[in-house]
Ligand SMILES: NC(=O)C1=CN([C@@H]2O[C@H](COP(=O)(O)OP(=O)(O)OC[C@H]3O[C@@H](n4cnc5c(N)ncnc54)[C@H](OP(=O)(O)O)[C@@H]3O)[C@@H](O)[C@H]2O)[C@@H](O)CC1
């Protein structure tokens with residue numbers, strides 16, 4: 001799903017109106033109904049109270065329309081409308097509809113002491129994507145009253161005061177919402193960590209904007225959600241054998257960190273690869289043969305670290321890095337491997353210490369085959385591309401890095417972002433904080449490798465691999481709770497994740 005700027009959203013809105021032969025007021029009604037239906041799916045609205053704070057534009061119009069719909073549902077509703085002399089056309093239409101039905105609303109200004117109905121759900125419909133400058137300090141008292149109230153705050157489209165696609169200043173008054181109900185496409189600002197104080201969680205509500213018009217908009221940013229999963233379904237053909245599902249080599253491990261490569265290798269198997277071989281220092285041999293009898297094992301001459309890379313001729317997919325360490329000898333082995341092999345037809349996934357070695361020796365980057373997938377967490381990423389000022393700057397820096405090196409970068413975090421070699425970036429929608437646990441990243445590298453080894457190309461393996469990893473985490477957290485998830489659980493829940501996604 002594309003992430004669009006406010007200008008693009010406006011254009012799509014206008015095109016939708018033409019194509020569907022409707023008027024903006026109909027879209028606003030759809031938006032309000034979408035919120036009503038979302039509320040009804042959670043609570044009995046007739047037994048609840050709502051205090052709705054509306055602005056002067058169409059976001060406020062949504063709030064007014066919602067107020068009317070809730071009133072018709074017999075909810076207890078109090079509507080506040082900002083006092084002004086220039087309302088949007090459809091805001092005015094909704095004011096008239098309220099008046100026609102004799103549904104009361106009160107005006108507020110900067111100085112109003114809001115009378116929020118106790119225990120009511122507070123609906124924030126002051127500003128949406130039309131915010132074009134920071135809210136002036138004069139509005140701070142209103143935003144403060146919302147933020148300091150004990151009520152649950154639900155924001156319409158975006159928390160009021162938050163820009164959709166640029167950074168706010170820390171001083172800007174912004175609504176801190178419990179849930180943001182955003183229309184049709186997620187706004188970029190809902191996805192970045194700087195805004196977590198304002199965006200606790202968000203849900204995307206479908207208001208049937210014209211999908212072709214959305215597709216026509218030029219955007220390098222996308223959001224990967226459940227809706228896109230079915231296209232990744234792959235049925236194993238009846239007459240297939242293990243070699244049809246890839247032959248994967250996992251190079252990694254060092255004394256004390258054999259487990260990392262083991263986790264990656266297990267995840268490769270669980271995500272469907274046909275064969276897995278592990279290349280580890282000698283100290284890993286017995287452990288692996290016992291813990292993962294399905295894997296073949298080759299060992300380095302060294303007991304403790306990798307000092308020479310194996311012959312990789314027969315493998316199509318190679319994971320390098322989990323638990324590997326960054327010893328000088330390992331670096332030299334890595335360097336020799338990249339320099340002396342023709343890797344152009346190999347699928348490489350580089351994680352952890354493999355990435356650290358690339359950062360320490362950036363000359364190696366040019367030796368990587370096209371579309372090699374790197375899976376750094378923030379610290380590894382910083383070593384690789386340098387520091388960034390904020391999340392927007394980070395996105396631009398990664399985009400320029402992947403484009404100049406023709407690589408795929410999976411920038412891991414709460415919302416993992418996958419950058420393709422053409423600069424497109426996909427934000428992931430699955431996962432939970434229970435996944436912030438040792439070895440979770442090794443599992444991700446393994447999942448991506450397992451998919452890449454099969455029928456998926458680098459972009460698909462990375463984007464879907466990240467989703468599958470997060471989804472396994474979500475299934476694991478439903479069963480175990482976030483606290484107790486361990487990386488092994490993520491592996492163990494991959495089958496349930498597959499079954500849930502593909503039936
Ligand atoms: N396609 C969709 O997704 C659909 C979207 N819909 C809804 O429309 C919303 C967008 O509506 P919108 O364009 O009217 O803008 P909105 O956010 O209400 O605010 C604009 C008003 O605020 C003002 N203003 C701006 N900045 C300000 C500031 N700092 N301080 C003070 N004032 C400021 C600005 O005035 P001006 O710049 O002229 O001063 C203008 O009056 C969208 O978020 C969604 O809720 C649905 O109804 C239908 C389908």
Ligand SMILES: Nc1ncnc2c1ncn2[C@@H]1O[C@H](COP(=O)(O)OP(=O)(O)O)[C@@H](O)[C@H]1O
Pocket residue numbers: 376377412413414415416430431432433434435436437438439440441442443444469
């Ligand atoms: N708060 C979070 N919410 C969702 N996913 C998370 C969160 N924290 C970490 N993760 C995921 O867990 C993995 C952690 O990877 P990494 O930091 O490399 O761990 P390790 O090095 O221990 O394997 C990443 O895929 C990341 O996206």
Ligand SMILES: [K+]
Pocket residue numbers: 059124125126127128155156157158159160
């Ligand atoms: K809002």
